[in-house]
Amino acid sequence: MTQQPVTARRTPLNRDRVLAAAVVLADEAGIESLSMRRLAQELAVVPMAIYKHVANKEELLDGMVDVIVGEIGPALHNPDWKDAVRTRVLSARQALLRHPWARQAIESRTGRTAAVLEYMDDFIGMFLVGGFSVDLTHHAMHALGSRMWGFTQELFDNEAGHKSTADVPPEVQAAMVQDMSQRYPNILQVAMAARHDDGSVVGQGCDDQFEFEFALDLLLDGFERLHGQDWTSERAMRDRG
Amino acid sequence: MTQQPVTARRTPLNRDRVLAAAVVLADEAGIESLSMRRLAQELAVVPMAIYKHVANKEELLDGMVDVIVGEIGPALHNPDWKDAVRTRVLSARQALLRHPWARQAIESRTGRTAAVLEYMDDFIGMFLVGGFSVDLTHHAMHALGSRMWGFTQELFDNEAGHKSTADVPPEVQAAMVQDMSQRYPNILQVAMAARHDDGSVVGQGCDDQFEFEFALDLLLDGFERLHGQDWTSERAMRDRG
DNA sequence: ACCTGAACACCGTTCAAGT
DNA sequence: ACCTGAACACCGTTCAAGT
Numbered sequence: 001m002t003q004q005p006v007t008a009r010r011t012p013l014n015r016d017r018v019l020a021a022a023v024v025l026a027d028e029a030g031i032e033s034l035s036m037r038r039l040a041q042e043l044a045v046v047p048m049a050i051y052k053h054v055a056n057k058e059e060l061l062d063g064m065v066d067v068i069v070g071e072i073g074p075a076l077h078n079p080d081w082k083d084a085v086r087t088r089v090l091s092a093r094q095a096l097l098r099h100p101w102a103r104q105a106i107e108s109r110t111g112r113t114a115a116v117l118e119y120m121d122d123f124i125g126m127f128l129v130g131g132f133s134v135d136l137t138h139h140a141m142h143a144l145g146s147r148m149w150g151f152t153q154e155l156f157d158n159e160a161g162h163k164s165t166a167d168v169p170p171e172v173q174a175a176m177v178q179d180m181s182q183r184y185p186n187i188l189q190v191a192m193a194a195r196h197d198d199g200s201v202v203g204q205g206c207d208d209q210f211e212f213e214f215a216l217d218l219l220l221d222g223f224e225r226l227h228g229q230d231w232t233s234e235r236a237m238r239d240r241g
Numbered sequence: 242m243t244q245q246p247v248t249a250r251r252t253p254l255n256r257d258r259v260l261a262a263a264v265v266l267a268d269e270a271g272i273e274s275l276s277m278r279r280l281a282q283e284l285a286v287v288p289m290a291i292y293k294h295v296a297n298k299e300e301l302l303d304g305m306v307d308v309i310v311g312e313i314g315p316a317l318h319n320p321d322w323k324d325a326v327r328t329r330v331l332s333a334r335q336a337l338l339r340h341p342w343a344r345q346a347i348e349s350r351t352g353r354t355a356a357v358l359e360y361m362d363d364f365i366g367m368f369l370v371g372g373f374s375v376d377l378t379h380h381a382m383h384a385l386g387s388r389m390w391g392f393t394q395e396l397f398d399n400e401a402g403h404k405s406t407a408d409v410p411p412e413v414q415a416a417m418v419q420d421m422s423q424r425y426p427n428i429l430q431v432a433m434a435a436r437h438d439d440g441s442v443v444g445q446g447c448d449d450q451f452e453f454e455f456a457l458d459l460l461l462d463g464f465e466r467l468h469g470q471d472w473t474s475e476r477a478m479r480d481r482g
Numbered sequence: 483a484c485c486t487g488a489a490c491a492c493c494g495t496t497c498a499a500g501t
Numbered sequence: 502a503c504c505t506g507a508a509c510a511c512c513g514t515t516c517a518a519g520t
Contacts, residue, residue, distance in 0.1 A: 035494080047495090049504080056495075107348055111398055117425050118424075118425070121424075135434055139452065139455050141396055142396060142456060145396075145456070146387070153389075155361075183362075187358060187362045190375055193375040193379060210474070211380065211383040214383065219460070219463075221463065222459040222460075226459075276511085276512065278512070287487080288486090288514090293484095298513065485518105485519085486518090487516105487517095487519090488517090489517095492512075492514105493510100494509105496509075498506100499507095501505100
């Protein structure tokens with residue numbers, strides 16, 4: 001029997017199929033490998049066919065971010081704002097962790113799509129339902145910044161590259177530590193203090209999830225304190241001078 | 242008299258001249274316009290000549306980040322850690338604001354150059370000199386995240402594009418607000434509450450510097466509190482369960 | 483040994499020629 | 502009217518041929 005043509009050939013292209021394929025391609029080959037031409041190839045389609053469903057590459061990336069936002073759990077209608085916000089941020093983080101490229105994509109977007117605006121609107125709603133003033137909510141959103149999307153700037157690269165310090169000869173590793181301790185004594189101290197299970201050097205073994213929650217809770221506790229004392233930006237600006 | 246050849250022709254190329262030209266080009270034409278070929282043209286040099294001074298484009302970007310880091314004021318040797326950190330972060334912010342592309346460049350770098358490591362080492366030193374435990378310092382650095390470099394994720398795009406809401410007809414603006422108030426009522430509330438001098442809509446009129454300092458101080462106050470109660474990550478993890 | 487033009491293997495997107 | 506091949510105007514980087 002003859003081989004069936006790939007499904008991509010049979011079912012007609014549509015926006016969702018384009019976006020889904022783009023997400024898979026970015027997941028598997030990395031965002032730097034995502035090109036209109038490569039994507040078309042993956043869809044078994046001529047490059048220009050994609051332009052029927054997204055205006056250009058920018059719109060493709062917007063759509064991909066929308067897909068990720070769609071994977072974030074819904075906002076809880078919960079009077080306990082702290083729990084609601086915390087839960088949703090950690091849900092966003094889970095979605096982000098499934099798609100390593102998403103962080104960079106979100107950072108690079110300048111405009112905001114409808115899906116993103118909806119997410120933010122819901123997010124703001126959690127503070128307001130929790131009794132926050134519009135004023136404090138505004139500044140809290142700014143303070144959360146990218147943590148609203150479940151990510152933080154990493155201190156050190158923990159991407160591919162040094163997944164295994166095992167294949168570096170121990171004497172070379174020792175020399176590196178020696179060198180680091182002279183050049184960057186403070187970094188070394190901090191790196192050594194961070195628990196590590198594998199005896200590796202910098203940027204390893206520190207628990208990203210713990211770091212994320214540490215910073216998140218620090219901010220949430222701060223918001224709670226300000227909320228409790230009826231903080232207003234006007235008063236804060238007066239106090240500052 | 243004959244025109245002198247451009248200085249670029251006469252003084253031989255070196256790494257610093259290449260980096261300086263790249264910074265100027267990115268400042269003036271935007272980071273998206275910075276290509277090896279365009280940079281070569283700006284230096285009145287054949288494209289391949291640049292490769293004598295930087296291995297590839299990645300290294301060029303690394304070097305450009307180093308230039309910006311070099312513009313940040315030195316760390317203060319100040320027992321008042323809070324003042325020292327605050328001052329330096331705001332100095333970093335000034336440097337960043339002079340080079341709009343720098344934020345994206347820093348975010349995109351995975352490895353860390355010597356200049357960046359030095360900056361971080363100095364930065365850590367401010368906490369240690371201030372009496373912080375290595376443990377708390379570690380987590381504080383993570384919590385600061387990109388704020389260490391003087392930037393935060395913007396909530397809304399305030400780049401070029403809507404510098405003047407003036408040229409949008411008022412009836413169109415009114416219709417947009419009407420539409421927003423139905424779709425994204427919470428965003429609209431927050432946007433309206435943010436003071437604005439110019440009667441514009443979303444993302445305008447909110448004082449970025451105030452927002453930055455608000456979040457920074459919230460974190461610094463949090464660090465101070467934890468420091469005062471001899472916080473340790475071990476205890477925090479035990480408490481969390 | 484050093485320098486560099488041409489070439490290679492790509493891009494995103496336009497456009498006119500085909501059905 | 503729709504689709505698409507070829508073309509355009511770029512990329513970063515390799516490499517061999519020139520000095």
